[in-house]
Amino acid sequence: MAVDWDNSPEGIAAWLKWYDSLEPLIFTAGEREAWTQDQEARMEWEFAHADEREEKLRRLWA
Numbered sequence: 199m200a201v202d203w204d205n206s207p208e209g210i211a212a213w214l215k216w217y218d219s220l221e222p223l224i225f226t227a228g229e230r231e232a233w234t235q236d237q238e239a240r241m242e243w244e245f246a247h248a249d250e251r252e253e254k255l256r257r258l259w260a
Contacts, residue, residue, distance in 0.1 A: 225233065
């Protein structure tokens, strides 16, 4: 999907104005813990399935 960006000075200024209007993403302690646990679970899944993905890639490129 191609996106046409407005690279004119006005377009850039509009994007910067929008960007500056964004609120910072602040996690509560519980949200941060849930996010960390989710990341750890995803990493464990990635390691557990690494051999499967390696074999699929090997078959694709064989």
